Amino acid sequence: MKIVSGHFYGDNGKMKEYHYTGPVEHRFSPYSFNGGTVLAVAGEDFAIVASDTRLSEGYSIHSRDSPKCYKLTNTTVIGCSGFHGDCLTLTKIIDARLKMYKHSNNKSMTSGAIAAMLSTILYGRRFFPYYVYNIIGGLDEEGKGAVYSFDPVGSYQRDTYKAGGSASAMLQPLLDNQIGFKNMEGVQHLPLNQEKAVQLVKDVFISAAERDVYTGDALRICIVTKEGIKEETVPLRKD
Amino acid sequence: MALFDVSGYKSHSELRGQIIGTGVGHFIDRPNQQFSVPVGVDPSGFLKSCSREGGVSIDLNHGTTTLAFTFRHGVIVAVDSRASAGSYIASKEANKVIEINPYLLGTMSGSAADCQYWERLLAKECRLYKLRNKQRISVSAASKLLCNMMLGYRGMGLSMGSMIVGWDNKGPGLYYVDDNATRLSGRMFSTGCGSSYAYGVIDSGYREDMTVEEAYELGRRGITHATHRDAYSGGVVNLYHMQEDGWIKVCKEDVSELIHRYRKGMF
Numbered sequence: 001m002k003i004v005s006g007h008f009y010g011d012n013g014k015m016k017e018y019h020y021t022g023p024v025e026h027r028f029s030p031y032s033f034n035g036g037t038v039l040a041v042a043g044e045d046f047a048i049v050a051s052d053t054r055l056s057e058g059y060s061i062h063s064r065d066s067p068k069c070y071k072l073t074n075t076t077v078i079g080c081s082g083f084h085g086d087c088l089t090l091t092k093i094i095d096a097r098l099k100m101y102k103h104s105n106n107k108s109m110t111s112g113a114i115a116a117m118l119s120t121i122l123y124g125r126r127f128f129p130y131y132v133y134n135i136i137g138g139l140d141e142e143g144k145g146a147v148y149s150f151d152p153v154g155s156y157q158r159d160t161y162k163a164g165g166s167a168s169a170m171l172q173p174l175l176d177n178q179i180g181f182k183n184m185e186g187v188q189h190l191p192l193n194q195e196k197a198v199q200l201v202k203d204v205f206i207s208a209a210e211r212d213v214y215t216g217d218a219l220r221i222c223i224v225t226k227e228g229i230k231e232e233t234v235p236l237r238k239d
Numbered sequence: 240m241a242l243f244d245v246s247g248y249k250s251h252s253e254l255r256g257q258i259i260g261t262g263v264g265h266f267i268d269r270p271n272q273q274f275s276v277p278v279g280v281d282p283s284g285f286l287k288s289c290s291r292e293g294g295v296s297i298d299l300n301h302g303t304t305t306l307a308f309t310f311r312h313g314v315i316v317a318v319d320s321r322a323s324a325g326s327y328i329a330s331k332e333a334n335k336v337i338e339i340n341p342y343l344l345g346t347m348s349g350s351a352a353d354c355q356y357w358e359r360l361l362a363k364e365c366r367l368y369k370l371r372n373k374q375r376i377s378v379s380a381a382s383k384l385l386c387n388m389m390l391g392y393r394g395m396g397l398s399m400g401s402m403i404v405g406w407d408n409k410g411p412g413l414y415y416v417d418d419n420a421t422r423l424s425g426r427m428f429s430t431g432c433g434s435s436y437a438y439g440v441i442d443s444g445y446r447e448d449m450t451v452e453e454a455y456e457l458g459r460r461g462i463t464h465a466t467h468r469d470a471y472s473g474g475v476v477n478l479y480h481m482q483e484d485g486w487i488k489v490c491k492e493d494v495s496e497l498i499h500r501y502r503k504g505m506f
Contacts, residue, residue: 030277031297093246123356124247127282127395128275131297151324152297155351157333169327 035214042145283396304433378412
């Protein structure tokens with residue numbers, strides 16, 4: 001009994017019934033996707049920046065303890081997700097620019113100034129972008145919470161809350177509903193206090209870990225208030 | 240220091256030289272921003288080729304409808320507020336009008352980062368012009384500056400469709416500038432993916448001798464109907480009115496409420 005296979009029929013290079021065997025172009029891609037989700041919420045006198053700590057690539061997990069929030073100044077934290085190599089270089093460059101500013105101007109950069117500077121740093125790579133989705137959370141000059149969200153090439157705006165990274169499309173509608181009170185009728189618009197905001201962030205990440213493969217392992221929360229930056233780590237699903 | 244060259248830092252003496260100027264009457268400073276370019280690849284197609292390899296998908300904020308028209312009592316500018324990244328709505332309240340000075344406005348459509356960056360640079364050049372020449376820049380000159388910036392990067396994949404609106408010595412001014420360095424003066428323009436829908440509405444309702452309220456309503460309608468039919472436009476309508484003594488922000492209304500008002504019979 002002869003077993004027929006697609007291999008042995010048809011000329012080389014022609015599209016066959018079973019698979020294509022002609023030349024295929026491969027090119028080195030400078031980018032890779034390392035997953036991770038970042039979230040920031042601004043309150044009346046506080047800001048929260050939270051991220052998961054899983055670092056993945058394709059089907060593998062490289063690390064379960066790689067948080068994506070980086071402390072910039074006493075009043076500002078940045079969350080970066082996307083390609084880990086670009087996240088590291090970008091945070092190094094921001095730290096360097098912050099230090100230079102501090103030495104030339106004898107004061108720390110404000111959150112708004114850091115956001116404007118990051119926009120120009122990102123746009124400087126408009127034709128070969130940093131593959132990083134950034135969200136800055138901190139206190140503005142009046143002590144109120146501020147969140148700035150960016151796209152990979154530097155377009156930014158100030159928000160009250162924003163989710164970025166692999167589970168952003170799942171989390172953003174949930175935040176719109178719970179913090180923005182969108183699409184709800186007959187509810188009281190209560191202002192968000194710090195305890196409720198932290199609990200909401202934990203709940204939201206637990207949901208993200210359930211449905212997004214790149215989010216999980218642990219949650220790192222940074223709470224920025226005028227007293228300083230407090231960090232909390234909460235375990236998430238490890239599967 | 241490591242990364243000094245790529246960090247983009249400018250020393251104090253460089254900044255000073257740039258502001259005071261090294262030549263006589265140069266209109267625009269030599270661009271001191273160096274852009275990194277991927278080696279050996281066409282920049283405009285580079286991002287697309289990297290997408291979807293191993294889950295990499297770099298989506299930039301995009302999409303809009305904006306419109307502007309002149310009439311007897313000045314210029315009306317109306318924009319939507321949706322910023323999309325691929326099929327995801329990155330922002331529902333993006334700000335697409337840049338207030339360059341009390342007599343100049345710029346609208347943004349296309350790539351959000353390109354518009355924000357170049358129009359902010361334009362605002363800086365307008366301010367420097369005012370400081371050097373002791374008079375406000377004309378709308379024609381401001382739009383020419385932006386047009387020349389675009390010409391310098393033509394073919395590199397920038398995406399920007401902007402309208403420069405102002406009131407100067409020659410009266411109300413409206414110019415359309417885009418990423419191909421097209422610069423057109425006119426009385427009515429609409430840009431963005433929803434522009435065809437907006438043109439239909441404002442073309443049919445436009446009269447040169449409209450009252451101010453009629454003009455506001457026409458601008459609002461144009462954006463509302465465009466957001467109703469274009470998937471990449473939505474959010475709120477931001478309406479500005481450019482008058483002889485400067486611009487005023489007229490209103491900011493959600494399009495879902497407006498569309499219900501206009502199409503009562505439909506829903």
